Amino acid sequence: MAFSPVEAKKKCTELLCKWEAYLKLPSFESFVEFAVSLSSFSEFLQGKSLSGLHRLSHGLEQQVLALFDAADKHRISQATLDGLQSRIEALSERVSQFVESNGQSMEQRRVHPETDAASDQAPTHRVWLVCNTAKQWQGLATKLKYFNIQAEIYPWKGLPEKAEEPSIVMLDTQGMSPQKVCEHIKIMRASFVASKLIAHRFQDDFNHVKEALRAGCDYCFAETTPQSVILAKIIELCSTEEESPYRVLVVEDSLTASKSIQRTLQQSGIESLAVMNPSEVLTGLRSFQPDMVLMDMYMPDCTGVEATRVIRQHAEFLSTPVVYLSGDGDMALQVDALRLGGDHFLTKPFNPVFLNAVVKSKIERYRTLRRSMLRDGLTGLFNHRTAKERLATAVNVAGNTHGRLAVAMIDIDHFKTVNDKYGHPMGDEVIRSLAWLLKQRLRKGDLVGRYGGEEFLVILPGSDAEQAFDVLDRIRRDFSLIRYTFEDTWFDTTFSAGVSQFFPSTNAEAMIKDADEALYDAKNSGRNCVVARG
The missing domain is CATH 1.20.120 (Four Helix Bundle (Hemerythrin (Met), subunit A))
Incomplete structure (x- = not known):
């Protein structure tokens, strides 16, 4: 949490x-x-x-x-x-x-607090694996620890009576009837108010799954579910990122109405900016960067539809949701408003709870769309274009504030051999595991992108080359310890990295070039190492 x-x-x-x-x-x-x-x-x-x-x-x-x-x-x-x-x-x-x-501050549970560059890492998460046979879960528990996830294996009748709630409780339900599983889930849900509950080796039947979810379970996995899928789900649940507050631009000519709307939004933690003149809407969009627009339908010299059509003339605002507010319930008007660029229509006086629900659902979908445009589908990291854009921004900030900045290029060693010998699905698992490890071990302010194939770009604001080296070398060592099961055997892999440091005379492209050259040196030095250029 x-x-x-x-x-x-x-x-x-x-x-x-x-x-x-x-x-x-x-x-x-x-x-x-x-x-x-x-x-x-x-x-x-x-x-x-x-x-x-x-x-x-x-x-x-x-x-x-x-x-x-x-x-x-x-x-x-x-x-x-x-x-x-x-x-x-x-x-x-x-x-x-x-x-x-659960009163202990999460800020006190950091991993590797000894260096500045690692002082803001993600906290360790705890997972309970409840089963009758512990041996089969040892491999999963070992893998989880590399991602800052502490797995504790308990028998069904041996759960600690007094303990801080874990992030996840996974129940091995092999041999149990669906009814018995639901009984256990209800008991667990009554005891664990904050934990995610996962039922594993559950009967894959619609009605049985429905009853398990109704009893309080969050996810159900069938007996045939590969352990790699379970690992991915646990890491996903433990890797929730803090989102910035939702932002809404309110376009409303009535001061009383706009204040009422803003107060309603504020109660749900939504930030807002109000403009009374429709001609100011483009300025508001550019300066406030809202996730959506709440648009009054009737304003002096300009209707909400006309204002929306102007907004849609600008490519950067084509996908920004626009929700109309109007006291007019005319169905024909509402249909026209939606056809001409709007996304939803609310009639005044509005129900505040419903207004917030509509706003949040529209923003959530908008942000999901933006994430799909900015993120790599396999890893969830920034894609190549976005990573370079974020680096350019970080370089500008460092130049304007005389701050420190380090950049690293990472490449998985002998990755072609992994694909050729074990297949592309295993190659994808290796890429995902490195992506997860980087996200878990780096600070919240650090940025990671999948630069292409098995290459990653890491941006570390506030760090110099030496600090970046310390953090990445630790991650390198841990990554080399991960074992990937394949049929009746297993394999491991490593990565090499090159680090460059920001100087006032450098730009983003120069930093990438320097990091690439350092990476080349690391490859020529035998791989499985980090080379830094200060």
């Missing part, structure tokens, strides 16, 4: 304050504020992969949303309020238990 558990407690306290405010002054407006706060908290828990807590909050959220009409007419019965109170108290108690048992 890449955040302090205290953050969950703080957000839960905010929710309790909204609920108490509603009980003291049971108006529709205060009920809406409570509902928005609950929705925001539920999304927070989901985004932080706190599965058990999210299930509790989501169930409560569904009940609250179903009460909107009753709240508007002040017809929520006392029995219903008492029921809500009990569920809110239960959620708050589970959050408190989670904070108490």
Whole structure:
């Protein structure tokens, strides 16, 4: 979990304050504020992969949303309020238990804290493998440790009674009936509110999987699932990256309306910028770089559709979602608005919870599209073009701030032999494993791109060549220890790397050239080494 558990407690306290405010002054407006706060908290828990807590909050959220009409007419019965109170108290108690048992700051659990260049690495994650036969999981546990994931193997009847929750609990369900598996999942879910639950060797049947998911499981793997797939899923779940806050440009000529919209967005952690004049929309898009636009339909001298058509004249904004807001429910108008460049239509007065849900779903899809354009499909790293663009930006920043910057080129040794001898799927696994290792072992501010084939570009802002050498050489040693199983045998592989350092007289291309030449030296020195040019 890449955040302090205290953050969950703080957000839960905010929710309790909204609920108490509603009980003291049971108006529709205060009920809406409570509902928005609950929705925001539920999304927070989901985004932080706190599965058990999210299930509790989501169930409560569904009940609250179903009460909107009753709240508007002040017809929520006392029995219903008492029921809500009990569920809110239960959620708050589970959050408190989670904070108490997971109170150690994640900032204290860093890997290799001895060098500046490694002081901001990703925290170690913990995974419990629950099974009756430990031997079959030793290989997986060994592989996981190279990616900062500590695997602990326990028998079904030997789980620790008091322990900090692991990131993942994987249950080996071999030989169990689907009903028995669901019973175990329910027990586990009651005990582990924050962990992801995985059922392995589960019967691959639609209804059985549906019941397991309903019981509280997050993922089900069939018995035939290769261990490499399980490894990939565990690494993926432990490698969630912190996203920047969602950003919305509000185009609204009414100051009152724009303030109301911004306040609603802020309650869900969404940043916003408001412009009252449609002629300022392009300036706002370029300066604020929003993920989407909330556009009023009717403004003086310009309709929302006309403003959107102007936006769509600019290639860089072709994919930016535009959601219209209007008090006019004319279906023909809405259809035309969508045909002429819009993505959604909301009628005023809007439900704040629904508005935030629409905004977040549109932004999530927009960011997914952008990621597919910027990222390499096999590794999830930046692609060649994006990596070079990020390096150019890093060089400009270093030049303007007189900062340090190091760049490394990495190449997997004898990779053609791996493909020829073990096949391209195994070659892909080797590439992915190096990508995962780099993402796990580098700092949050470092950037990694797949430069091409088995070549990687690493950008380390704030580091000089010596520091970069120390970090990459450590990763090199660990990468060489990874064993890849193939049929009845195994193999390992290594990489070579060249490092260059930023000087005021160099540019991005020169740094890549210097790193390439250092990489060439590393290859000529016998491979499986790092050469740095300071």
